[in-house]
Amino acid sequence: MNHKGMGRLLAGVVVIGLVLAACSSSAGGSTKPAGSAATGGATCTGSGDKGAVKLMINTWVGAQANVAVIECLLTQLGYKVATNTLAEEVAWPGFETGEVDVILENWGHPDLEKTYIKDKKVAQDAGPNGVTGKIGWYVPEWMVEKYPDILDGANLNKYADLFKTSESGGKGQFLGSDPTFVTNDEALVKNLGLNYKVVYSGSEAATITAFQQATKNKTPLIGYFYDPQWLLNTVKLKKVNLPAYTDGCDADPKKVACDYPPYTLNKIAATKFLAKDDAAAKLIKNFTWTNADQNLVSDDIANHNMTATDAAKKWLDAHQATWKAWMPAS
Amino acid sequence: MTAVSLPAAARLEPQTARRLLALIVAILVAVLFVAFQGQWTLPHDEEYPLFKSLNGLRDFVDQNRSVVDPIRIFIGTLVDFFVAIIAGLGWPGVLAVAGGLGLIFGGMRLATLSILGFASLGVLGLWDASMATLALILAAVVLALLIGIPLGILIGRSDRASAFVTPILDVMQIMPTFAYLAPMTLLFLIGSPSATIATLIYAIPPAIRITSLGIRGVGKETVEAAVSLGSTRWQVLTKVQVPLARRTIGIGINQTIMMALSMVVIAGLIGAPGLGRNILQALSKVDVGSAFDAGLAIVILAIVLDRLTDRAGEWMDPRSHREDEDQKRRRLLYGATFAAVAGAVILGRFLPDATKFPKDLTFSFREPVNAIVGWITDTFSGITLAIKGIFTDLVLNPLESILTTAPWWLVVAVIVLIAWYISGRRASVTAAICLGLVILLGLWNHAMATLATVLVATIITLVLGVGLGILTARNDRVRAALRPFLDMAQTMPAFVYLIPAIALFAPSRFTAIVAAVIYAVPPVIRLVDAGIRGVSTTAMEAATASGSTERQLLWNVQLPLSRRALQVASNQGIVLVLAMVVIGGLVGAGALGYDVVAGFAQGEDFGKGLAAGIAIVLLGIMLDRITHGAGGRRTTEVAEAG
Numbered sequence: 001m002n003h004k005g006m007g008r009l010l011a012g013v014v015v016i017g018l019v020l021a022a023c024s025s026s027a028g029g030s031t032k033p034a035g036s037a038a039t040g041g042a043t044c045t046g047s048g049d050k051g052a053v054k055l056m057i058n059t060w061v062g063a064q065a066n067v068a069v070i071e072c073l074l075t076q077l078g079y080k081v082a083t084n085t086l087a088e089e090v091a092w093p094g095f096e097t098g099e100v101d102v103i104l105e106n107w108g109h110p111d112l113e114k115t116y117i118k119d120k121k122v123a124q125d126a127g128p129n130g131v132t133g134k135i136g137w138y139v140p141e142w143m144v145e146k147y148p149d150i151l152d153g154a155n156l157n158k159y160a161d162l163f164k165t166s167e168s169g170g171k172g173q174f175l176g177s178d179p180t181f182v183t184n185d186e187a188l189v190k191n192l193g194l195n196y197k198v199v200y201s202g203s204e205a206a207t208i209t210a211f212q213q214a215t216k217n218k219t220p221l222i223g224y225f226y227d228p229q230w231l232l233n234t235v236k237l238k239k240v241n242l243p244a245y246t247d248g249c250d251a252d253p254k255k256v257a258c259d260y261p262p263y264t265l266n267k268i269a270a271t272k273f274l275a276k277d278d279a280a281a282k283l284i285k286n287f288t289w290t291n292a293d294q295n296l297v298s299d300d301i302a303n304h305n306m307t308a309t310d311a312a313k314k315w316l317d318a319h320q321a322t323w324k325a326w327m328p329a330s
Numbered sequence: 331m332t333a334v335s336l337p338a339a340a341r342l343e344p345q346t347a348r349r350l351l352a353l354i355v356a357i358l359v360a361v362l363f364v365a366f367q368g369q370w371t372l373p374h375d376e377e378y379p380l381f382k383s384l385n386g387l388r389d390f391v392d393q394n395r396s397v398v399d400p401i402r403i404f405i406g407t408l409v410d411f412f413v414a415i416i417a418g419l420g421w422p423g424v425l426a427v428a429g430g431l432g433l434i435f436g437g438m439r440l441a442t443l444s445i446l447g448f449a450s451l452g453v454l455g456l457w458d459a460s461m462a463t464l465a466l467i468l469a470a471v472v473l474a475l476l477i478g479i480p481l482g483i484l485i486g487r488s489d490r491a492s493a494f495v496t497p498i499l500d501v502m503q504i505m506p507t508f509a510y511l512a513p514m515t516l517l518f519l520i521g522s523p524s525a526t527i528a529t530l531i532y533a534i535p536p537a538i539r540i541t542s543l544g545i546r547g548v549g550k551e552t553v554e555a556a557v558s559l560g561s562t563r564w565q566v567l568t569k570v571q572v573p574l575a576r577r578t579i580g581i582g583i584n585q586t587i588m589m590a591l592s593m594v595v596i597a598g599l600i601g602a603p604g605l606g607r608n609i610l611q612a613l614s615k616v617d618v619g620s621a622f623d624a625g626l627a628i629v630i631l632a633i634v635l636d637r638l639t640d641r642a643g644e645w646m647d648p649r650s651h652r653e654d655e656d657q658k659r660r661r662l663l664y665g666a667t668f669a670a671v672a673g674a675v676i677l678g679r680f681l682p683d684a685t686k687f688p689k690d691l692t693f694s695f696r697e698p699v700n701a702i703v704g705w706i707t708d709t710f711s712g713i714t715l716a717i718k719g720i721f722t723d724l725v726l727n728p729l730e731s732i733l734t735t736a737p738w739w740l741v742v743a744v745i746v747l748i749a750w751y752i753s754g755r756r757a758s759v760t761a762a763i764c765l766g767l768v769i770l771l772g773l774w775n776h777a778m779a780t781l782a783t784v785l786v787a788t789i790i791t792l793v794l795g796v797g798l799g800i801l802t803a804r805n806d807r808v809r810a811a812l813r814p815f816l817d818m819a820q821t822m823p824a825f826v827y828l829i830p831a832i833a834l835f836a837p838s839r840f841t842a843i844v845a846a847v848i849y850a851v852p853p854v855i856r857l858v859d860a861g862i863r864g865v866s867t868t869a870m871e872a873a874t875a876s877g878s879t880e881r882q883l884l885w886n887v888q889l890p891l892s893r894r895a896l897q898v899a900s901n902q903g904i905v906l907v908l909a910m911v912v913i914g915g916l917v918g919a920g921a922l923g924y925d926v927v928a929g930f931a932q933g934e935d936f937g938k939g940l941a942a943g944i945a946i947v948l949l950g951i952m953l954d955r956i957t958h959g960a961g962g963r964r965t966t967e968v969a970e971a972g
Binding site: 060061064084085087088089090091093094097111115165166178179200203204205206207213216217230231301302305 | 512515521610611614696719722726727829837838840914916927930931932
């Protein structure tokens with residue numbers, strides 16, 4: 001009996017608590033502090049009555065930079081912006097289900113492009129974002145000073161012993177990266193006849209940490225890396241020259257014996273979103289900046305502990321001519 | 331995997347015979363290994379046709395999405411419901427509820443702990459993220475209990491149902507979430523519903539298992555007495571079994587919450603809001619300090635929820651309430667709690683926005699943590715890298731090379747023999763089937779590499795865990811001092827300490843071993859500690875009276891009598907180490923862990939990732955059965971000996 005009485009009481013407490021909670025819930029509304037609008041600068045505030053735009057943030061910092069800048073401008077145009085951080089593989093299906101409107105930086109995923117652009121026709125190429133991706137094999141800068149001819153891919157076998165680790169089974173270790181990324185490393189090692197073993201770091205964070213340590217402690221390291229990347233602002237890496245890329249030399253992934261192509265990174269948007277052809281769609285299509293621009297924002301986010309929003313605001317205030325050219329004529 | 335040493339000296343003869351046989355087998359194996367090394371190996375083939383055909387599963391899921399729409403919408407609504415409640419309570423209300431529950435279940439100390447715990451989430455500047463995580467966990471746990479408790483009662487009362495459900499639970503718990511995460515988002519879309527379901531799959535097994543354990547734990551005599559008094563099956567269940575099992579069911583709820591909390595980062599990977607997202611963003615900046623803040627918030631949530639549900643379990647147990655308990659006092663308690671919650675909510679309405687914790691109160695460990703981590707890695711990385719190198723060359727590489735270069739049939743034969751030797755025929759049949767399936771999956775080579783890493787990690791875990799467990803069992807102060815570290819090691823997501831681990835040990839299998847040991851050691855310590863402490867005082871007193879020294883007491887009384895607990899501990903150790911295989915894939919350990927991660931990251935690799943996930947399950951079931959059987963067999967031997 002005791003127990004029942006208690007149960008009832010508790011239930012009563014919970015119910016009344018919930019009712020109260022629900023009441024005050026409707027009362028609370030979020031109020032954003034108004035941004036201090038420098039003359040002609042970006043305000044990053046707006047009415048939010050023009051509907052929602054869903055931006056996808058890829059897992060790397062450069063993608064946060066793209067999104068933060070566009071988020072500010074879309075808000076200013078009166079849109080409500082929702083963002084979500086996701087791996088690419090998980091994000092693309094969102095074009096079909098309506099959970100993703102725009103990916104601002106795509107590093108060429110032929111399989112996803114085929115499924116969602118060609119076959120399902122739920123997404124479209126929205127043009128380059130102006131950033132060029134340079135994937136390649138990199139070594140810390142100090143190694144170039146010590147071994148001046150190391151940047152020539154033909155000399156790599158000479159240095160294989162330097163890169164031996166507990167993981168590489170007697171060969172030189174080539175540090176492969178995050179499985180999310182496009183890689184040809186194993187085929188390259190084989191087809192260029194290199195005495196190396198690809199050891200996958202498994203994540204971008206692991207690769208970055210490895211390069212940081214290799215620079216700080218002057219331990220030899222060669223691995224997969226890419227530009228633009230915020231790390232390159234603080235840790236200097238040099239790209240090894242493999243046989244130059246020519247059109248189609250990477251057509252058969254198993255026979256690749258040439259360097260990675262330069263990637264013209266592009267924007268991908270949901271077909272439905274672009275079809276509206278409103279101010280948001282126009283802004284997305286117009287958006288294009290440079291590696292240097294993106295690096296400024298990424299550097300502030302990753303190396304100076306600024307929030308993406310603050311870093312974007314700083315860049316927008318300093319580069320008014322650039323972004324004003326993206327804004328649709330109203 | 332250690333050889334069985336029998337305590338009873340009386341059976342010397344069969345023991346000698348067995349040893350002789352073992353020696354002959356060992357020599358035979360060695361000869362076969364030398365003769366055939368490098369032949370009949372099964373090298374890894376990226377193009378194995380099965381991988382491609384498993385990709386078809388993904389497309390199938392993609393085409394049949396609409397079927398599960400109602401489930402998705404229902405779960406989404408449930409999560410939104412909790413989000414709305416938390417938002418409505420505002421931060422003062424949430425603190426009041428936490429304090430009130432603490433007061434009711436435990437008393438002033440627990441109430442203070444809960445309030446301080448929740449307040450510190452806000453102080454860390456992570457109120458919003460923590461509340462998003464809390465809402466998702468509440469939704470997953472409510473679902474887990476709604477489904478799990480009835481199911482647990484069912485399998486607690488029926489052996490057939492139990493035999494059917496147990497292997498499914500094994501798969502749910504060992505199968506790495508990464509392996510099915512991508513198709514999960516195709517099915518339930520990006521965001522909270524997918525994350526809730528992933529959490530549910532991982533967290534429901536303890537709810538089911540422990541409930542059934544509780545029901546089975548109710549003494550046969552009690553049940554028979556109730557039946558003989560004319561109770562129907564339903565009455566026996568509701569009036570005898572469930573009430574008496576309440577305490578155990580409480581433990582089940584507690585474990586379910588803990589498991590759910592370990593899925594926070596995974597939830598972030600598929601777009602659910604919460605602390606997981608903070609950790610992932612910090613990782614992309616290699617910012618250990620920020621990740622630590624979010625990790626600490628998870629630890630705090632875990633500790634508060636753990637203590638609350640732990641006491642709630644006691645509170646639910648009818649036996650813990652004395653008849654003469656002061657009703658008035660209790661009414662007063664509920665009244666006070668209610669008043670406090672109502673007052674806090676009303677107070678919240680005077681704040682500009684009660685859902686936002688005041689910003690000026692925030693404090694971050696980011697900079698000190700980054701400074702400390704930087705100092706540690708700068709100072710010690712030379713030593714730690716050398717340790718890694720020596721250890722890998724002397725232990726890990728030889729073991730891996732034996733497993734991967736020996737003919738596959740020899741490896742299978744040896745493992746089957748070991749299984750038979752330790753746990754009997756059933757375990758050896760299970761081992762044979764599991765290994766056969768691994769071969770069919772086309773993952774023999776990677777599975778053997780993973781097995782080598784797992785074995786080494788397990789051995790380190792057991793050595794450390796048993797050693798520390800003995801220490802804490804014999805010394806209350808050490809135990810109290812260690813407790814917060816154990817809580818932390820068990821609940822802090824591995825993602826937080828991966829970066830310093832990589833800085834210290836480079837991307838390597840050894841780093842994966844370190845992560846696995848950190849994660850798996852605490853439960854082993856706890857189980858060993860509980861086992862030794864559980865040794866009856868009569869046995870101890872008898873031994874002391876007959877003049878045993880402390881040392882003799884440990885080796886001759888405490889350890890032998892807590893064998894069963896030691897077995898459970900090693901079994902748990904293995905299962906937990908296996909749970910970290912995928913994390914190993916993220917820090918350079920390669921093999922099955924990397925395959926699973928790649929399967930999540932690249933659509934073309936989905937089939938391989940799923941196959942690798944299944945291979946991990948097979949290894950897990952095999953190791954579990956081998957060590958599990960040992961527990962049963964040894965106890966009977968001890969019983970015989972005693």
